[in-house]
Amino acid sequence: MSFYYINEEIGSVLQDILNKIFHEKYRNKRNNIAVTWINYEANSKKGYGYGINNRKKIYPASVVKLVYSLAIHYWIKNKTILSDIHVEEAIQEMLHNSSNDATSFIVDLLTGTTSGPSLEKEEFNIWKYQREIINDWLKSLNWEELQDFNCCQKTWEDRPYGREKDFYSTFNQNRNVMTTDGTARIMEEIMQNISLYENNINLKNCLFREINEQSQLKDPNNQINGFLGEGLPKNIPFWSKAGLMSEARNDAAYWINSNQSKTLLVVFTEGKQFAKDSDILPKISKAIYQFINT
Numbered sequence: 001m002s003f004y005y006i007n008e009e010i011g012s013v014l015q016d017i018l019n020k021i022f023h024e025k026y027r028n029k030r031n032n033i034a035v036t037w038i039n040y041e042a043n044s045k046k047g048y049g050y051g052i053n054n055r056k057k058i059y060p061a062s063v064v065k066l067v068y069s070l071a072i073h074y075w076i077k078n079k080t081i082l083s084d085i086h087v088e089e090a091i092q093e094m095l096h097n098s099s100n101d102a103t104s105f106i107v108d109l110l111t112g113t114t115s116g117p118s119l120e121k122e123e124f125n126i127w128k129y130q131r132e133i134i135n136d137w138l139k140s141l142n143w144e145e146l147q148d149f150n151c152c153q154k155t156w157e158d159r160p161y162g163r164e165k166d167f168y169s170t171f172n173q174n175r176n177v178m179t180t181d182g183t184a185r186i187m188e189e190i191m192q193n194i195s196l197y198e199n200n201i202n203l204k205n206c207l208f209r210e211i212n213e214q215s216q217l218k219d220p221n222n223q224i225n226g227f228l229g230e231g232l233p234k235n236i237p238f239w240s241k242a243g244l245m246s247e248a249r250n251d252a253a254y255w256i257n258s259n260q261s262k263t264l265l266v267v268f269t270e271g272k273q274f275a276k277d278s279d280i281l282p283k284i285s286k287a288i289y290q291f292i293n294t
Contacts, residue, residue: 003145003185004038004047011050017287018052021280026273034058034268036180037288038188042260045192049264057148057177058268061243062098063250064176066186067151068106069095069203071134076200081109083199095206095241098223100155107154110134115154117162127163145182150174180266183252187264191239191254207239207254226278228253228265231286249275253285258293 014037022030034056038049069091075081087109093102108114113130131152138146153168153176154160160168168174190203209215209224212234216222223242224230228251232238240253252266265288267281274280 001144002181003143003188004049007039007048007050010037010039010048011052013288013291014050014052017284020287021283025277025280029271029273031056032270032274034180034266035284036184036264036266038184038264039292040192040262040264042262047188047262047264051181054181055145055148055179057150057179058250058270059245059248060176060178060183060268061245061248061250062103062155063183063241063243063252063268064151064153064155064178065094065098065103066183066190066241066252067134067138067149067178068103068110069201069206070186070190071110071137072106073194073201073203074137075110083201088201091201091203092206095203096209098221098242100157104154107131107134111152115160115162115164118166119163124163124166128167131167143182143185145179145185148177148179149182150177152176178268180268183266183268184264187241187252187254187266191264204239207241209238209240211235211238223251226281227251228267228281228285231282231284232289245275247272247275249277249281251281255289257289261292263288263292 014035031053034053036051036054038047040047072091076083090102090105093099094106111130111133113127119127134151138149138151154164194203209229211224211229211232216224223240227242229238229240232255237256240251243250248269250268254264256262265285267284
């Protein structure tokens, strides 16, 4: 059973939106995009929505940082680790600025591993067991949408080396994979269900982004331009985590509409053509916003 109510009207609208966009630029490439779109009434915690390719396993790029941030929140809540200024700064940098250095620190903290040169077999097996701790935790949540996730790799400016490259395996079979449904479930948890315990990280604040020309000009890596936020009106309440690499342009976003309803939208794409296209995600979010607010 899905964590949101399936709504066929939303499904029909989403199909029409994608048909129009793909007819213009991407004939026969509908399998290269996955979408989960959920709407929430003003005072409702469970939404109604629809997904297309929403259970397909796709490389998430930096959207995986949502998983690591939620894990840190749980680790702190359960007193597995203690929050301090270094953890707080790293989470802020990882989510808001998508820092890969901060992500490396967080993954090491969660798993008790470090990067470095290749290891001998016995040592490497222990290292791999430790790095799988995040996947084990995801399974322990018993959320159906997360069962096929693989979230155990760091994110890189260039590429992994040494034991990190060995862990990816020869043909990158062990790279991170997520689905848009599972990503939406995690985003919903952060935005709606996490209690703001004292001495824990406010993940929601770390994901907040201003949609205005001043903030976008100030930060060229604002995760608005070329992503879902660009298609929305200026200055609406908006939270997101984007991911971009040579073969992926992804985003997970949450915003408040003019009628006080809320929208959660996750879009993953695959392929170099999509990664280079800064128009496709804004077109999707703009069409969805117009549908909801007319």
